[in-house]
Amino acid sequence: MPYDAYEPVIGLEVHVQLDTESKIFSPDSTAFGADPNAQVDPVSLGHPGTLPVLNGRAVHHALRLGVATHAKISRRSVFARKHYFYPDLPKGYQISQYDTPICYDGYVEIEREDAPSSPDEEAGDDADPTRGASLKRVGLTRIHLEEDAGKSIHPEADAASLIDYNRCGVPLVEIVTEPDLRSPHEAYQFLEKLRQIVRYLQVSDGNMEEGSLRCDANVSVRPRGHSDFGTRTELKNLNSMRHVEDALAYEITRQIAARERGASVSQQTLLWDPDAGVTRPMRTKEEAHDYRYFPDPDLVPITVDEDRLDAVRASLPEMPDARRRRFIEDVGLPPYDAGVLTEEREVADYFEETLQQVFKRTKGGDTQAQAKAVSNHIMTDVLRVLNEDDRSVDDLPVTPERLAQLVYLRLQDRVSSSAGQEVFERMMEEPEKSAGKIADEYDLIQVSDRDAIESVVASVVDENEEKVRTYLDGKEGLLGFFIGQVMQRFDGSPNPKLVRELLNEHLERRRAEA
Amino acid sequence: MSVTREEVRRIADLARLHFSDDEEEQMTDELDDIVSYVDKLNELDTSGVPPMSHVLDVTDVDRPDEVEARIDREQALENAPDADGSYFRVPRVIE
Numbered sequence: 001m002p003y004d005a006y007e008p009v010i011g012l013e014v015h016v017q018l019d020t021e022s023k024i025f026s027p028d029s030t031a032f033g034a035d036p037n038a039q040v041d042p043v044s045l046g047h048p049g050t051l052p053v054l055n056g057r058a059v060h061h062a063l064r065l066g067v068a069t070h071a072k073i074s075r076r077s078v079f080a081r082k083h084y085f086y087p088d089l090p091k092g093y094q095i096s097q098y099d100t101p102i103c104y105d106g107y108v109e110i111e112r113e114d115a116p117s118s119p120d121e122e123a124g125d126d127a128d129p130t131r132g133a134s135l136k137r138v139g140l141t142r143i144h145l146e147e148d149a150g151k152s153i154h155p156e157a158d159a160a161s162l163i164d165y166n167r168c169g170v171p172l173v174e175i176v177t178e179p180d181l182r183s184p185h186e187a188y189q190f191l192e193k194l195r196q197i198v199r200y201l202q203v204s205d206g207n208m209e210e211g212s213l214r215c216d217a218n219v220s221v222r223p224r225g226h227s228d229f230g231t232r233t234e235l236k237n238l239n240s241m242r243h244v245e246d247a248l249a250y251e252i253t254r255q256i257a258a259r260e261r262g263a264s265v266s267q268q269t270l271l272w273d274p275d276a277g278v279t280r281p282m283r284t285k286e287e288a289h290d291y292r293y294f295p296d297p298d299l300v301p302i303t304v305d306e307d308r309l310d311a312v313r314a315s316l317p318e319m320p321d322a323r324r325r326r327f328i329e330d331v332g333l334p335p336y337d338a339g340v341l342t343e344e345r346e347v348a349d350y351f352e353e354t355l356q357q358v359f360k361r362t363k364g365g366d367t368q369a370q371a372k373a374v375s376n377h378i379m380t381d382v383l384r385v386l387n388e389d390d391r392s393v394d395d396l397p398v399t400p401e402r403l404a405q406l407v408y409l410r411l412q413d414r415v416s417s418s419a420g421q422e423v424f425e426r427m428m429e430e431p432e433k434s435a436g437k438i439a440d441e442y443d444l445i446q447v448s449d450r451d452a453i454e455s456v457v458a459s460v461v462d463e464n465e466e467k468v469r470t471y472l473d474g475k476e477g478l479l480g481f482f483i484g485q486v487m488q489r490f491d492g493s494p495n496p497k498l499v500r501e502l503l504n505e506h507l508e509r510r511r512a513e514a
Numbered sequence: 515m516s517v518t519r520e521e522v523r524r525i526a527d528l529a530r531l532h533f534s535d536d537e538e539e540q541m542t543d544e545l546d547d548i549v550s551y552v553d554k555l556n557e558l559d560t561s562g563v564p565p566m567s568h569v570l571d572v573t574d575v576d577r578p579d580e581v582e583a584r585i586d587r588e589q590a591l592e593n594a595p596d597a598d599g600s601y602f603r604v605p606r607v608i609e
Contacts, residue, residue, distance in 0.1 A: 021580065021581050022580060027577075028582075037587045037590050037600065037601065038586070041584050045590060047593075054576040055577060056578060059576065076573070154606065158606075160596070161608075162598070162601035163602040163604055164600075164601055165602070295568070297568060299568075300568050300570065300574065301568065301573045
């Protein structure tokens, strides 16, 4: 059977580090990048006799994430101890949640790649009229709260392992998806969407490279059309979105090749080796896990009543999909622009603030064109600068107020599009000057004074009798010459559109007179 | 209900405990006593009774998200069997 005759089935387990100042059960700091063991506490070190006290903000973050992913919220959930021995876990158990995750049964929507390929995949079809392609729902089995473990290093030259407990006790949510994903690209899309959601909610920075978002994947293949699952393998060490996609693609091919050979796929944990581009079985011995979960008697249950849930709902920002839809339907942006501008919450905020500032100046008119003008400037100038300098829009010297000044100049046709770009560059360098002042100082204001331009046009036409005749005889390429003459003689920058228009007028008048 | 030697060995193994033969036998008897005692609960119909996760009838105890450095690194490493001034040193975990 060819590759296409198989269908991959993928489920993800994602750990997201919650953005809090202090740890989930103790007041030591969670700041990234501190000296080893500088941010620890008797509780996070698991000293005897210490007791955990829950960080309220971690719970709030988890609830916000649950509501934003359409999950059900447990009215009452408890923490459980998950027992295993590893030196990065000083207590000998991890405080996690077991049979009562704080949120469950949620979903995240991604763009569907192609038609449903198996009967169990039809649930959740929901066409979004603004997106063209239909959306696919990826089910979230559960979202639960837990604490992170420390970090171990194994230096080549040392007979010992070294442990840094700074990360120990950092609040996490573990998000487990249903086996709903059908391709490496869907897994990639899902992670990107999840990252966008946690960033919009400001519950995490979602940075995979720094480990604030970590992903393990379960994958199996089955003949297309079958509904039972094949034997799955678990992939670890996926440290970027690209790794997730690459490792899954490799592993799917490997499993299909094994089945084609008539060999079986054995259930095991594999590590992705990004340098070699292959998955390898983990070297540790596979022992059957028995975590002996039981409710942690040191912590009392979390309850969520309707009032608390209302407060959580009220605290949610407008989420990216809703915002994109509004940018298309109410603001009148093309879908592409709306998608780009809503990728990051800060950029979408920047767009809206700039647009409000523009509206203050235009006081009506074609608001859709005004929105498009703001969008153009953000997509070409602002996002380029942000990418080049790897900076946040919030500390851009060109604030929404200042960008609005520039957009307004453009809307009034007082600067040309290329001059507009130059004004923007100079605004980056000279944060204290307004767009108008910069355009003035650098002589970038384009003159749209019809009479002033017309007098120059008239004299250029008058003084070039011969060229005018050649032009009228059919050598229309000469128009460029006339435009050049006008631009050269004009004191300042004449509006090129107007120059062209007036030249045409005058030349045609000559033709009529001839 | 009776606890077997096999079960005791397995639980001891999971807890990284090592018992002599005598201890293992003693442990089996004692665990069996405890389990039999708790087994009395089976005489009652507890379907519909939610499992008790905590002895106190208290919920939602939490603290504000505020940082407090209660110990520094020196203090953290003070009680470690082995440390190098920055890290805890433990027997090597992987080969």
